[in-house]
Amino acid sequence: MGVIYVDGSALIRFLPGVRFYEEWNGWAVPRLNELATTQLGLTELRQAAELSPRETKARAFEIVERVKARVPIIRFSDENVNVSTHAASVLKPFAALHLGAAVTHPAVDTIATYDIELARAAELYSLGVVTPGMPAGWHNGSASPIADVKES
Template identity: 40%
Template sequence: MTPSPFAGRGVPAVYVDGSALSQYLPDAPFRATWLAWVDGRRLVTNPVGVTELHGIAFARGAQARAVAHAVEQSVEVLRFTDQALQTASHVSTALSSFVALHIGTAVADPDVEVVATYQLDLARVAALYRLAVVSPGWPDRWWENVS
């Protein structure tokens, strides 16, 4: 993996959480679909996304850990801004702290237009914030049909 050629402000970005980043790992259920979808896109996450990725990879062995390290080097990791924390605090009563931080980071970055996730709560709240939500390999708007 190489660093994103899109690094920098002003280029549309896809915010990815750990569930999406884990699709890079060997034996991930939607790996092929994910790799085809992300090709050429600018991906951003936050430290929580990186931690989630490494946690999933740790359980899958050395090869997965190596892939996770390469993924971390190729994705822009955004810091938690005051705006991100403010948005996270607004949704934290209804969401887990980690999901709230994902929402806060995505909403606060003006370049983020899309959220890639396989997490139900994150998908639903991102859609409420009028961010496009994608889960390559799953049906469009899948979160609307889950009770």
């Protein structure tokens, strides 16, 4: 079974009140042992938690700590940075780093993202793309009414 790399745009869906929260959690929680991210992804999740309303901020940071404890961290490598440098001409810097992490990790075969450009680039590198709550093909204009959810 392959590993699913989760970028920051997907990680923030663990936070209540974020669009696709229900769909993401329904899909991701049963697959926590298949997910991986980078320190960058966790930083993006922490930043989103920081923006939570005062009354829900403590809960948001509790979720950040749970994700940090349960989702393995992929370290950036020289090979990762090489891929990211090439991708930076078409992707935002963080998206390029996420792509490099996913592409260069030997166990990763899928990326979970809500970033349209990153999803398109991931497919060019033969990675599967999952985006719970969005229709299949949403990122390339061929959306179908069936949600793009990878079955276990």
